[in-house]
Amino acid sequence: MTRNIPSPEVAPVHDSPRRVTRRRVGLAATATGLLVALAGCARNAPQDTFQPAGENARSIDNLQRPVFYIAGVIGILVFAAVGYIVWRFKDRGQELPIQGHGKPILEIGPIVLSAALLLGIGVPTVATVFKLAKTSDTQCVVIVTGQQWWWEYTYPVQPGCAAGGIKQPIVTSGQLVVPAKTHVLAEIQSNDVIHSYWIPKLNGKRDAVPGRTHTLRLEADQPGIYSGQCTEFCGLSHARMRMQVAALDQAHFDTWVTNQTAPYQKPTDPAAITGEATFQANCSRCHQVDGMADSAGKPIISQPELYVVSGSAPNLSHLMSRNTFAGAVWDLLTPACRDKVWHAKPEEFSELYLQGVSRECLNEKDLRDWIRDAPAKKPMYSSDAQIASNNGLSRGMPNLKLKDDQISQIIDYLVTRK
Numbered sequence: 001m002t003r004n005i006p007s008p009e010v011a012p013v014h015d016s017p018r019r020v021t022r023r024r025v026g027l028a029a030t031a032t033g034l035l036v037a038l039a040g041c042a043r044n045a046p047q048d049t050f051q052p053a054g055e056n057a058r059s060i061d062n063l064q065r066p067v068f069y070i071a072g073v074i075g076i077l078v079f080a081a082v083g084y085i086v087w088r089f090k091d092r093g094q095e096l097p098i099q100g101h102g103k104p105i106l107e108i109g110p111i112v113l114s115a116a117l118l119l120g121i122g123v124p125t126v127a128t129v130f131k132l133a134k135t136s137d138t139q140c141v142v143i144v145t146g147q148q149w150w151w152e153y154t155y156p157v158q159p160g161c162a163a164g165g166i167k168q169p170i171v172t173s174g175q176l177v178v179p180a181k182t183h184v185l186a187e188i189q190s191n192d193v194i195h196s197y198w199i200p201k202l203n204g205k206r207d208a209v210p211g212r213t214h215t216l217r218l219e220a221d222q223p224g225i226y227s228g229q230c231t232e233f234c235g236l237s238h239a240r241m242r243m244q245v246a247a248l249d250q251a252h253f254d255t256w257v258t259n260q261t262a263p264y265q266k267p268t269d270p271a272a273i274t275g276e277a278t279f280q281a282n283c284s285r286c287h288q289v290d291g292m293a294d295s296a297g298k299p300i301i302s303q304p305e306l307y308v309v310s311g312s313a314p315n316l317s318h319l320m321s322r323n324t325f326a327g328a329v330w331d332l333l334t335p336a337c338r339d340k341v342w343h344a345k346p347e348e349f350s351e352l353y354l355q356g357v358s359r360e361c362l363n364e365k366d367l368r369d370w371i372r373d374a375p376a377k378k379p380m381y382s383s384d385a386q387i388a389s390n391n392g393l394s395r396g397m398p399n400l401k402l403k404d405d406q407i408s409q410i411i412d413y414l415v416t417r418k
């Protein structure tokens with residue numbers, strides 16, 4: 001015999017079918033128990049849709065809870081009925097029952113009942129869809145652009161958002177800073193592939209599709225940090241494309257706008273001055289720092305379109321005013337400093353957030369590792385070979401092969417960019 005089938009004599013003794021069934025039931029029960037336990041952990045989950053923190057997420061919650069409960073009760077009733085019927089009428093060799101028809105209650109009743117249920121769910125669903133699509137009450141507009149693999153935010157010139165409006169465009173990335181208790185409208189776009197913007201505590205998801213603009217209402221009741229992540233597979237580092245919304249109270253948001261639009265501050269510290277030159281030599285071709293000029297006083301304008309597939313790289317003018325980087329995946333703050341800000345009481349959060357990242361609070365390790373070899377931290381199809389086969393364009397930030405002292409100089413400069 002060539003086939004590898006054990007002969008009956010040597011076959012292992014199998015468990016009895018009843019034992020197997022019992023074991024399966026046990027497994028199912030354990031799995032269910034675990035799920036229930038995990039659901040319990042969700043209490044302090046930062047991305048929990050069941051803990052809405054703003055008007056729009058609350059509309060969704062007010063819809064999903066009753067639907068879930070009604071569907072849950074119906075589900076249990078249906079399973080119970082099926083179980084009962086299977087058991088009660090199982091084949092015991094009895095005669096076939098008489099086949100009947102013409103019972104209007106049985107024929108029309110379930111149709112009316114299902115239609116009523118569907119209406120009961122459909123009417124509030126459609127109402128919520130319209131409510132969430134409303135744009136007429138917008139108080140602040142931000143253009144949100146999906147990039148591989150980070151989110152870019154552009155605040156266009158407008159009368160809203162801040163007390164004096166936004167008088168010159170602001171470009172930032174990773175953390176979307178908004179005033180709390182304000183109807184913010186995100187105009188969602190994409191620069192490369194399809195992404196999806198999702199801050200579960202503030203609203204549902206909205207796809208970012210190249211060539212289109214989709215709107216998403218965002219409103220936070222309280223100052224604080226609200227986390228999210230890209231929810232549409234967008235390539236190699238999709239899992240490393242996160243974002244946060246930082247909601248500030250209005251007065252602090254106004255200060256944030258003033259800081260973001262302040263004229264360029266030349267570094268004064270000698271180390272940072274050296275760092276500025278090293279930055280210009282190695283980083284400025286991709287990264288814009290607004291107001292920076294060369295030694296002849298000529299403004300330096302980045303040209304990421306010549307080096308990066310998507311034609312974009314984050315604006316680093318105020319890098320240290322945000323507290324995460326590179327797709328909001330790594331912290332710019334040390335764990336202790338981060339906890340202080342992220343777990344602050346709402347009335348204290350705005351002040352702490354505006355402090356940005358100081359030298360003492362800088363999580364230098366991750367920033368260093370990033371500048372030394374970004375693709376090692378976040379796979380980006382940007383090895384030398386991939387860049388060469390791509391007409392010299394990198395997808396994401398390449399390894400720039402800098403020396404340690406150059407990296408130190410650049411960091412000395414970057415910490416002055418609040």
Ligand SMILES: [Cu+2]
Nearest residue numbers: 195230234241
């Ligand atoms: Cu994405």
